[in-house]
Structure formats: C-alpha cells, structure tokens
Amino acid sequence: MSDLHMKGYMLELIASSEGMWDYDIADRVMHEYGVSGDYWYGTVRLTLTDLYSGGLLDQLETTIDPAKSMGKEKLLIKFRLNDFGRERMRQSGLAVRS
Numbered sequence: 001m002s003d004l005h006m007k008g009y010m011l012e013l014i015a016s017s018e019g020m021w022d023y024d025i026a027d028r029v030m031h032e033y034g035v036s037g038d039y040w041y042g043t044v045r046l047t048l049t050d051l052y053s054g055g056l057l058d059q060l061e062t063t064i065d066p067a068k069s070m071g072k073e074k075l076l077i078k079f080r081l082n083d084f085g086r087e088r089m090r091q092s093g094l095a096v097r098s
Helices: 006-015 022-033 038-053 083-092
Strands: 057-064 075-081
Touching: 006 022, 006 038, 006 075, 006 083, 022 038, 022 075, 038 057, 038 075, 075 083
Parallel strands: none
Antiparallel strands: 057 075
8 A cells, every 4th residue: 555645646646657547547546545436436536626626637538438437427537747737746745757
C-alpha cells in the first residue's frame, strides 16, 4: 500500500503517463489501497473531478463504454496532468516523474 494519501497517489500515477482513462486510474488506486466496490470507484471519480475542476488535469478524450464502467452507461474520461498540475505537485512536495 502506498504511503501517500489517495489524491497524491493519483497525481503521481497520472504524472507517470501520457494520459490515463478514469477506469484505469480507479482500478490501480483500488488495487493499491486494497479497496473495492462502487463506493471506492465513485470516490476515485469524484477525486478526479476535483483535480480537473482545480485545473491540475486536462481532459484528452471521452467515451461511453458500459463494459468499462461497471455495466452502466457513464461518461469515461481520459486525463493527463498539465503544467499547472506539475507545478502544484512540486510545490506540495510530490515528485513529478515525467
């Protein structure tokens, strides 16, 4: 399990990629923290919404795929950390890998 709080782990995870789908982020976070279920899936998606609305993430693509959203028709979003997000990570002491 990561020593970071979930939001910090999510930022580092996204920073280490060229972009990640929200369902991939949720899968990795839930595996890392040993949690599962709709509550945690929703928590990850809510945290991503918070990071996006705070200007730290850019939205790269969207799609609807019930196979990737627990059988429900939900908007799925591919995110990437932007320059402002990288700067905020540096300011908060989180390492930026890419």
